[in-house]
Amino acid sequence: MSTLPRLGILFVLSAPSGAGKSTLRAGLQQNQDFAYSISCTTRAPRPGEVQGEDYYFLTHADFERKIAAGEFLEYAQVHGNYYGTLISTVLEALIDKRDVLMDIDTQGAAMIRANEHPEIRNAFVDIFLMPESLDVLRQRLAKRGTETAEQIDLRLHNAEAEMREWKKYRYAVVTTTPETDLSNFRAIMQAERSRSSRLLFNPML
């Protein structure tokens, strides 16, 4: 990936479970013009998930050791498990002047929003992927078939709480079709990349 003539951006994407975030992420990753931030989690891998690609799967004890050592930029308990982003993951990419995409929950996004480090503040762009309704979410989760009925109820309960947070995000993309969601998200990325405050080159020289 080539070095950018501008500062790296931290694109933070949040959405309730089942809103279509994985599909959006897969679409975005077709064009690898950013580094995807791989999170740590204590949840068990789903079939097909790969250690170090989908997540860094950690034990509870390892995760708590990293919290104590101050290794996380943000972390939260989501659906009964820990999830978190290592500072090193994000800083390595930003220092390298690469954009970063993070897929994190609303608690984690709030933690980064409150971060006072100037590099993080300048880089931070938050986007909420908003489902049309809770009913649509319920149908999608049931169709996915990766969670038990109990887990679906927990995710829907959490979705309601997450959806109350959407106004705190700079951008909201209301989901329609995967293609439209992708092109709306790409438009936001492009606009943010074009902000003059981020450009490092001086065309007048």
Ligand code: 5GP
């Ligand atoms: P899943 O178990 O479906 O992969 O993810 C569940 C939730 O955890 C999603 O809402 C996802 O955005 C969130 N999540 C994934 N990684 C992180 C992370 O590093 N930090 C936080 N705060 N949430 C995360």
